[in-house]
Amino acid sequence: MTNPGLGPVSFRVNQSRPGAAFQLDDLSKQIIEKLQQDGRRSYAGIGKAVGLSEAAVRQRVQRMVDAGVMQIVAVTDPMQLGFARQAMIGIRCTGDTTRVAEKLAAIESVDYVVLTAGSFDAICEVVCADDDDLLDLLNTQIRALPGVISTETLVYLKLVKQQYNWGTR
Template sequence: MSSLPRSIAPRPQPLDEVSKAIIEQLQADGRRSYAEIGKAVGLSEAAVRQRVQKLTESGVMQIVAVTDPLQLGFNRQAMIGIRASGDTRVVAEQLARLESVDYVVLTAGDFDIIVEVVCESDDELISLLNSEIRAIENVVSTETFVYLRLQKQHYNWGTR
């Protein structure tokens, strides 16, 4: 079994106030220059660059482009609750390998695992459920929650 990705480290990384301020600057605008960030947090451009590199290499943060799936032709998003038998970590690893799955969480409660999927159509979602997810050994049952509208999606919780 593989180890956890660095971005999901079990131990929290302590951050000083300057690193938190850098993260907040990037959350407001991920294209903001190191020079601009430096002015806002009281560091040189080189010092900001070094801190950002350390934060990304340690897995504390990622700098990514967030897209709107609907604008790109992915017209069906859903959350799928999965009940599994056996080692749920093994099932979660197999789910994480599926191209349409963008989020995998081991949970407690009614479901053992919850995944978010992004599909081009309802037909693709049906195929994903029947041919890929339910075909994984130890998947006992699924319950699908189709998104009607995404009301809120923010990524600014990182430094609260």
């Protein structure tokens, strides 16, 4: 879904707490799916679609947000906002990879960090104004972090698909 000036409006399930104890029933899953289709949909409209009152939907959404199960966000298109360079950076580390990931997450240009198994210990996504900004970020912030051995940068040429409507499965 697109909102002129903001880019796609979407919803993301918070994956920072795998195995969290929060249980989703079928109604909560339906609410999530409705929000994934349209993050601006009214609680009354969602309630009508799933068979609950507006207040019941509001309460369920608030509980899921408070529990960190989901967040409702406006997803912008960085290119439309003047950020000409996006990249995925694979990082090889020594020591405690969690500490490196926490340091990466604190960098303003980094919008996504995951710890991985395989060729890289961590992967992050960055949004930069231009190539000079990306080079500075790599040299002065990411490669300078204690524990970082090497990086491999995959520069985005064109965003072909990005969606957050994969449902609750």
